[in-house]
Amino acid sequence: MNELHGRENPKDNDLFFTCSLIDYIARRTKNKRADVVNALGEKRLEKIYDLADIYHSDNIERVSEDFIKEADIKDGSFDNMGECQYAIPSHWDIGKVYKRLIKQVAQEDNISVITALMEVYNSFISEKIDDYNSSMYYENPAYLFECFRENKVL
Numbered sequence: 001m002n003e004l005h006g007r008e009n010p011k012d013n014d015l016f017f018t019c020s021l022i023d024y025i026a027r028r029t030k031n032k033r034a035d036v037v038n039a040l041g042e043k044r045l046e047k048i049y050d051l052a053d054i055y056h057s058d059n060i061e062r063v064s065e066d067f068i069k070e071a072d073i074k075d076g077s078f079d080n081m082g083e084c085q086y087a088i089p090s091h092w093d094i095g096k097v098y099k100r101l102i103k104q105v106a107q108e109d110n111i112s113v114i115t116a117l118m119e120v121y122n123s124f125i126s127e128k129i130d131d132y133n134s135s136m137y138y139e140n141p142a143y144l145f146e147c148f149r150e151n152k153v154l
Contacts, residue, residue, distance in 0.1 A: 014052035015102060015113055020095025021048060021055070022121070025064045027091060031076035033130055037121040039071045045114050060091075084132040093137075097129055100141040101148060108145075123148060 026036045037045065044067065048055065055063050067073075081088050098120065106116035120126065125148045128136040136144070136153075147154050 010053065011113070012099065012103060013056075014049055015117075016095050016099040017052040017056045018045065018049045018095075018117070019098035019102065020091050021060065021064060021067070022098075023091040023094045024060055025068060025073065026078075027081060028064055029068060029073050029075050030079050031073065032078045033126050034121045035076065035078075036073060037118060039073045040067060041071070042114060042118065044071060045117060049114060049117075080130050080132055086132065088132055089137060094129070097137050097141075097144070101125070101144050104141065104145045105148065108149075120148065124151060128153065 022033055022036050022040070025031075025040075026033045029036070031039075040048070048067070098117075102113060102116045102120050105111070105120055106113045109116065111119075125136075125144065128134065128147075129144070130137070143154070
């Protein structure tokens with residue numbers, strides 16, 4: 001049942017939280033988003049997505065620490081924030097970008113949200129979105145989807 005409570009489906013908000021948490025973990029551990037997604041794995045991602053309505057009421061720092069430890073995510077050397085020459089978007093801002101793209105991929109390809117999430121984060125578009133010196137992260141969602149679909153920047 002896709003009952004609405006407010007302006008959007010609650011599962012859309014759960015996807016938003018899941019993507020924001022991925023970004024938060026990536027920033028804390030200085031890893032690429034794909035590395036975080038792959039370290040968390042499908043089962044943990046499903047758990048985060050399924051329980052996002054509970055996790056989002058907790059402190060994101062504590063929730064991220066739990067998953068960093070559980071998935072044994074080591075510190076990396078990827079620092080897209082340190083290299084940024086402009087205002088840095090928040091993990092919530094980036095979570096929204098990914099949520100929109102993942103939702104569209106899942107709908108268009110008729111696949112699960114978690115399958116779409118793993119595909120998007122492991123595609124070329126993820127590195128483009130995470131380059132905060134480019135304009136990709138604030139591009140139109142339809143444009144991002146077409147770039148993802150064509151596997152190149154259009």
